[in-house]
Amino acid sequence: MSPSAGPGRDARRAPAHRAPVLPAPGPQRRRTAALGAGALLSAALLAAAAAVAVLPAEGDDAPATAPVAQTAVLGPAAPSLSGQRLGDGPPAPPDPDRVPDPGEVPVAPATQAPVAPLPPPVRVEVDGVPIDMPVVPVGIEDGGAMTLPDNHVQLGWYRHGPAPGAEEGAAVIAGHVDTLTEVTPMARLQDVAPGAEVTVERADGSVLRYRTETVERVHKRSLEDADLFRRTGAPVLHLVTCGGEWLEETGDYEDNVVLRAVPVG
């Protein structure tokens, strides 16, 4: 890097041009002070860069710079994922002394009603970020975690929960933020702006459109409270990956990044 490339050049030259009309010691002191401040600032920036690069990511002990920068990326404070279960209100209690009359009790053949399954999602695209990825149905791991495709190109739809297009509940589609060798497009999920369109293509060729409401980081320990997998209530799409700090001791990220989108039209 050549010295002439420094932006400080012109700024520091300006007082020198005015020097003849000012008493000699003044500009000298000011320049020295400016130099001191500049050196301090530069040293601080370099130190911060070194700290970010070198210090281990230790969750709560991590330097404040990294989390602050990432939180800012996630945009305006959005309302948290609704913890409400909708449409599940308790039925009105019956008269305690009353047995229902004939006609008040539902009666149906004791057979399994055939249920036509919804076409599964096959592709998800998110406007404004390079997320345009195929989707495969996935289930559950022995330990109780959602299965994710073991690669950096596919997303998994939690097939035991609601499908996109279901009348109720949250359809969950998730993918890795990184694999052992790659950072995936899902690393950009945290950059999606509220209002961005999300499209889901289904196996029958139909396309569902969603509008991004929020993009949030949910601490993995709070995942249960986030109602990520709710089966009832208003239909919603949850796109999920990992985020926050990588915790070396657990081999896991501290947070999940959750994009919440609602059906449009």
Added chain:
Amino acid sequence: MRKTLSAAAVLGLGLGALTMAPASAAEHAQLSVLHGVPDTVVDVYVNGELTLDDFAPGTLAGPLELPAGSYDLAVTAPDAADASAPIIGPVTAQLESGGNYTAAAHLDAEGNPTAALFTNDMSEVAAGKSHLTVRHVAAAPAVDVLAGGQPIIQGLENPNEQTLPVDAGTVSASVAAAGTTDPVIGPADLTLAEGTHNIVYAWGSLEAGNLQLAVQTLGGMEQAPGAVPGGQSGLAAQEQRTLLSTGLAAAGALGLVGVAFGARRVLAGARRP
């Protein structure tokens, strides 16, 4: 003093809410009724009141939401004027708060009409799993239940039941005489939806050749996955940190260049007379 009072009031309210909540949530019992006696339409009386009129074989009624307590159940001919001459019962059903029950009118192993009260397990089902219960309420000896041709329940006798957790999905189920695999019912496809409890009744009569299955499905016991393990290596976090540190380093280096250049000018200025 006022502080102490308000703290006590808050504490009192809290305790009140705590003790009231479970009572209102689990005050009632749920009762379903299965008709498992072939060829006979009946009426069902609960505590002497007609509750199910012209109840047909192979149908399931309910659930009735009833306050916990003791109930007399009686099954009569469909043209009976009251419960005084029942075909089955009266039997007494003791229903607990929050309990979920199915009363089955059915045949005993010898083919006589009888009734049984089953308690339905409403416990949570592990993510990805389904609960399967088989209840033998048919006029038939002990049976085996097969899924995909393999016995999963063996030696089940009327009026017993057996429950097992299975992987959610569809199974081809059949019922065979105990120790055999030749189906006396089925094979029939059973959909075992994730997070549900599927109760299969083997009912009818072997001798009359009308053995069949009835299915009751109870839902709402699903559990969500405990985690979404969306990262494998920390590379994405590392990339973020690299971007950040590169940016800071560039700014810092640029500043130092400026400082060096400025210092040269200052020194030059100081040497000037």
